[in-house]
Amino acid sequence: MLNYFRNTLYIVMTSELIEITHAETGLKLAEPPLLAIETKRGRDSIVAVGSMAKQLTDKPNIRIENGFRHPRTLLADFAIAERTLRYLIKQALPKSFFIAKPLVVLHPLAMLEGGLTQIEIRAFAELASMAGASQAYVWQGPSLTIEQLRKRSFPEEGRLLFP
Numbered sequence: 456m457l458n459y460f461r462n463t464l465y466i467v468m469t470s471e472l473i474e475i476t477h478a479e480t481g482l483k484l485a486e487p488p489l490l491a492i493e494t495k496r497g498r499d500s501i502v503a504v505g506s507m508a509k510q511l512t513d514k515p516n517i518r519i520e521n522g523f524r525h526p527r528t529l530l531a532d533f534a535i536a537e538r539t540l541r542y543l544i545k546q547a548l549p550k551s552f553f554i555a556k557p558l559v560v561l562h563p564l565a566m567l568e569g570g571l572t573q574i575e576i577r578a579f580a581e582l583a584s585m586a587g588a589s590q591a592y593v594w595q596g597p598s599l600t601i602e603q604l605r606k607r608s609f610p611e612e613g614r615l616l617f618p
Contacts, residue, residue, distance in 0.1 A: 462557035469565045470524040475547040478604035484547045488523045504542040529566045540586035556589035577618035
C-alpha cells in the first residue's frame with residue numbers, strides 16, 4: 456500500500472535522447488531532449504517538446520533548443536534543460552488526481568571522462584529538483600534495473616551521488 460504513493464523515476468540522459476522509467480509501473484518514455492520555442496511579438500512560448508519539437512524544425516518564428524548539447528559537458532543550458540525535463544517528467548508520471556513528487560535518479564551517459572565534478576553533480580541534482588523532483592540523485596555506474604529502483608538498492612559497481 457505504501458508503494459502506491461511512491462514515484463521513482465530513473466532518467467538516463469545523453470545529448471540525443473532522454474529515457475525515463477517509472478519504477479513502480481515499469482512504464483518507459485524516450486524522447487530527444489528538444490524544446491521548440493516560438494517567438495511572437497517579442498515573447499517566447501514553448502510549443503512542443505521531444506519528437507514533436509523535432510517536427511517543427513523548418514517552421515518560421517520557431518527555434519529548436521537542446522539544453523543537453525555542448526562539446527564539453529552534458530548540461531549546456533540550464534533553463535532550457537529544466538523546461539525540457541519538467542515536461543518529460545510530467546509525461547512519465549501516472550495520470551492521477553493526486554501525484555506525489557518523484558524521487559529522481561539521473562544517469563548521465565555522456566561527457567564522463569574523468570568522472571563528474573562536484574559542480575556537475577550539484578547542477579544535475581538542482582536540475583531534477585527544479586523540474587519537479589522531491590529528491591534527486593546522480594548515478595554513475597552500470598544501468599539500473601526496475602527491481603533495483605523499486606527496492607532502492609544500488610549495486611556496488613557504481614556510485615550514488617548527491618550534492
